[in-house]
Amino acid sequence: xxxxxxxxxxxxxxxxxxxxxxxxxxxxxxxxxxxxxxxxxxxxxxxxxxxxxxxxxxxxxxxxxxxxxxxxxxxxxxxxxxxxxxxxxxxxxxxxxxxxxxxxxxxxxxxxxxxxxxxxxxxxxxxxxxxxxxxxxxxxxxxxxxxxxxxxxxxxxxxxxxxxxxxxxxxxxxxxxxxxxxxxxxxxxxxxxxxxxxxxxxxxxxxxxxxxxxxxxxxxxxxxxxxxxxxxxxxxxxxxxxxxxxxxxxxxxxxxxxxxxxxxxxxxxxxxxxxxxxxxxxxxxxxxxxxxxxxxxxxxxxxxxxxxxxxxxxxxxxxxxxxxxxxxxxxxxxxxxxxxxxxxxxxxxxxxxxxxxxxxxxxxxxxxxxxxxxxxxxxxxxxxxxxxxxxxxxxxxxxxxxxxxxxxxxxxxxxxxxxxxxxxxxxxxxxxxxxxxxxxxxxxxxxxxxxxxxxxxxxxxxxxxxxxxxxxxxxxxxxxxxxxxxxxxxxxxxxxxxxxxxx
Numbered sequence: 001x002x003x004x005x006x007x008x009x010x011x012x013x014x015x016x017x018x019x020x021x022x023x024x025x026x027x028x029x030x031x032x033x034x035x036x037x038x039x040x041x042x043x044x045x046x047x048x049x050x051x052x053x054x055x056x057x058x059x060x061x062x063x064x065x066x067x068x069x070x071x072x073x074x075x076x077x078x079x080x081x082x083x084x085x086x087x088x089x090x091x092x093x094x095x096x097x098x099x100x101x102x103x104x105x106x107x108x109x110x111x112x113x114x115x116x117x118x119x120x121x122x123x124x125x126x127x128x129x130x131x132x133x134x135x136x137x138x139x140x141x142x143x144x145x146x147x148x149x150x151x152x153x154x155x156x157x158x159x160x161x162x163x164x165x166x167x168x169x170x171x172x173x174x175x176x177x178x179x180x181x182x183x184x185x186x187x188x189x190x191x192x193x194x195x196x197x198x199x200x201x202x203x204x205x206x207x208x209x210x211x212x213x214x215x216x217x218x219x220x221x222x223x224x225x226x227x228x229x230x231x232x233x234x235x236x237x238x239x240x241x242x243x244x245x246x247x248x249x250x251x252x253x254x255x256x257x258x259x260x261x262x263x264x265x266x267x268x269x270x271x272x273x274x275x276x277x278x279x280x281x282x283x284x285x286x287x288x289x290x291x292x293x294x295x296x297x298x299x300x301x302x303x304x305x306x307x308x309x310x311x312x313x314x315x316x317x318x319x320x321x322x323x324x325x326x327x328x329x330x331x332x333x334x335x336x337x338x339x340x341x342x343x344x345x346x347x348x349x350x351x352x353x354x355x356x357x358x359x360x361x362x363x364x365x366x367x368x369x370x371x372x373x374x375x376x377x378x379x380x381x382x383x384x385x386x387x388x389x390x391x392x393x394x395x396x397x398x399x400x401x402x403x404x405x406x407x408x409x410x411x412x413x414x415x416x417x418x419x420x421x422x423x424x425x426x427x428x429x430x431x432x433x434x435x436x437x438x439x440x441x442x443x444x445x446x447x448x449x450x451x452x453x454x455x456x457x458x459x460x461x462x463x464x465x466x467x468x469x470x471x472x473x474x475x476x477x478x479x480x481x482x483x484x485x486x487x488x489x490x491x492x493x494x495x496x497x498x499x500x501x502x503x
Contacts (some may be wrong), residue, residue: 003054004240004301006241007240013041021207022034033083033184040211041238043210044212048250048253048257048261062083063075067185070085073110085185086111086186087104093358107353109350109355111183121172124160128158133195148161149161152217174191179336182205187490190225194228196223196228216260219449227451252262255272255273257439272501277471287476288472289478292481292482299432299472301419301434311414314477315392320422326484327485328361330361333410334356334391335356337353360374363486370373371404372390386410389411390411431461431469434472435471436475
């Protein structure tokens with residue numbers, strides 16, 4: 001492939017760093033990992049600058065050198081002197097964006113915990129990973145095993161391959177354990193979401209880290225407007241300036257990059273959006289939020305009060321009873337509420353994708369009071385049954401309504417709308433941005449790291465859209481014409497693992 005000049009410079013810098021760590025991309029040779037070679041560098045660029053393309057190309061080059069890819073789905077027996085690479089993202093949604101582009105990514109949480117396989121089915125995993133002969137498993141035909149092998153060739157997911165063979169997750173995963181051994185090379189996407197503590201944790205695990213991040217996004221809470229990679233020495237930072245996706249004449253990226261103009265006002269920016277909408281249907285200016293779109297992609301807002309009002313407008317539009325959730329309502333995980341003595345259950349839930357910020361669809365109530373059936377968006381094995389504490393905040397009231405109240409388990413808030421901060425790392429085909437909140441931020445006059453806050457908010461919000469941006473201008477909601485459904489999720493759940501927190 002042809003790199004741009006800035007990509008070529010970044011590629012050469014990473015190649016040199018890897019060579020010093022014993023992985024020579026030029027000659028295709030590796031040396032055993034040695035102690036004392038810890039290093040961190042960053043590749044920085046705005047949306048469309050080619051960060052993901054560079055990451056994918058580097059990962060492919062390393063895989064062709066027989067560097068083992070650590071995916072989090074299954075980790076085969078350690079091979080002497082083999083080098084390893086893990087490609088990570090802070091959230092399931094961010095990892096799924098990479099996986100959809102053919103990159104074997106997993107979450108930071110998932111790499112900290114490794115699944116333990118039933119010894120019988122571990123033989124299949126080792127065979128699929130190229131570390132053993134084709135096994136004979138009672139109850140599994142050769143045809144089923146070959147289906148699994150064909151799936152694994154293109155997807156590199158052991159649980160997915162076993163699901164194709166007719167196995168459920170509970171058949172072959174018997175538990176999870178905390179990673180004991182350190183890892184080798186780590187590529188971290190969406191690293192603008194990392195705080196200093198998370199970066200320190202990653203540095204303890206990996207000897208070589210390459211961070212891929214967007215300095216124009218919002219900094220994590222508590223970071224005073226700075227990002228984890230800001231403290232790296234300048235020689236350790238590579239900046240991508242060229243906008244590769246701009247060649248596709250992408251009006252969404254045009255708008256995102258226009259926000260770098262220091263003299264741009266909110267009013268001028270909104271006129272730019274109107275002009276873009278007039279010439280390209282990938283940008284839409286609308287006075288109403290579309291309730292039907294909120295079921296799978298939240299409306300992005302700045303203010304918490306706006307988020308709560310929109311959630312209740314969504315529930316009212318679908319006629320959701322005040323005392324219960326409808327199947328198909330979206331949720332966002334707000335963390336795991338379990339005491340430390342239940343560490344194993346916490347590990348189980350987090351390893352399956354129920355980490356803070358995970359986007360989930362409610363499928364229905366579970367068999368026990370306080371339990372819910374859930375679909376974790378972006379997770380490799382998305383169906384989970386778990387004890388849940390679901391809170392729906394009420395406008396003007398301090399106490400939330402709680403339709404599901406287990407004594408302990410995974411906690412959730414409603415996901416029909418979410419703040420722009422929480423949306424970082426995620427992408428959706430179509431995104432609705434609530435413009436009155438961006439306007440309120442512009443009127444507040446707040447700055448973050450020398451940049452007007454409203455510009456950072458607008459940049460993050462509109463770059464969440466992959467194909468179409470809806471710029472919503474008024475406090476109005478268009479009611480849906482069809483009821484909520486979960487039919488679109490049924491074909492995406494080949495494997496099922498029930499993980500129940502203690503009652």
